[in-house]
Amino acid sequence: MPTLKSVLNHPYTFWALLCLPGIPMIAGLASGDPDAVQEVLHPSGEFAARFMIIAMMITPLTMLFKGWHWPRWLMKRRRYLGVAAFGYAALHTVLYLIDEGAVAFTGAEISLLYIWTGWVAFLIFVPLAVTSTDGWVRTLGRRWKPLQRLVYVAALFTLLHWAALHDWGGIGGALVHFVPLGALEAYRVWSNLQRRQLRMA
Numbered sequence: 001m002p003t004l005k006s007v008l009n010h011p012y013t014f015w016a017l018l019c020l021p022g023i024p025m026i027a028g029l030a031s032g033d034p035d036a037v038q039e040v041l042h043p044s045g046e047f048a049a050r051f052m053i054i055a056m057m058i059t060p061l062t063m064l065f066k067g068w069h070w071p072r073w074l075m076k077r078r079r080y081l082g083v084a085a086f087g088y089a090a091l092h093t094v095l096y097l098i099d100e101g102a103v104a105f106t107g108a109e110i111s112l113l114y115i116w117t118g119w120v121a122f123l124i125f126v127p128l129a130v131t132s133t134d135g136w137v138r139t140l141g142r143r144w145k146p147l148q149r150l151v152y153v154a155a156l157f158t159l160l161h162w163a164a165l166h167d168w169g170g171i172g173g174a175l176v177h178f179v180p181l182g183a184l185e186a187y188r189v190w191s192n193l194q195r196r197q198l199r200m201a
Helices: 004-009 011-019 022-030 036-064 069-075 078-105 113-130 134-148 151-163 171-200
Strands: none
Touching: 011 078, 022 036, 022 078, 036 069, 036 078, 036 151, 036 171, 069 078, 078 113, 113 134, 113 151, 151 171
16 A cells, blocks of 8 residues: 555656646636636746746755755656646647737737747747657767756746736746746856865865
8 A cells, every 4th residue: 555655756746736736727718718818828827937947946956955855856856847847838828829819920929029038938948848758868868968958048038028028017026936046046156166166276
């Protein structure tokens, strides 16, 4: 009989947690409410950004809380968070296309800063999600990590996309989410420089 610990550590349990934000979204879309697409559009994008940020925070958190169990627990599930981020980003993109229709492909729409930055971020996400499996890790070998580092570029465009919404009305929400990530990444760079200096001393 499975123990509580084994159930909590099972990948399906973690996947169920990652799917929780999507349940009210799917329920809203299935309700027949004509405003459902608009109501789900922004939350789906926000959860895509949140899961991406959490995944990116794990490495510096592991360095900051060296020896602690929970960062290592998250590290083992980092790829799940990345795939979940892509899943919510894909839902966000599909809902945007449904909401805008043919207008989404016009030059006037695509030229908007908050639109084209969103497209660039999503297009970067696609190869990262596709190559997230163990098979691709083995196939790409040393090339896998450099490819996955493109997530930093995707994060930058996601920040711009979110911040520029509604004539930069989204900048507050974007900064609330991205400033902690920036602080942790700054700590990561500082910590790596300190270790390098110690080795050279």
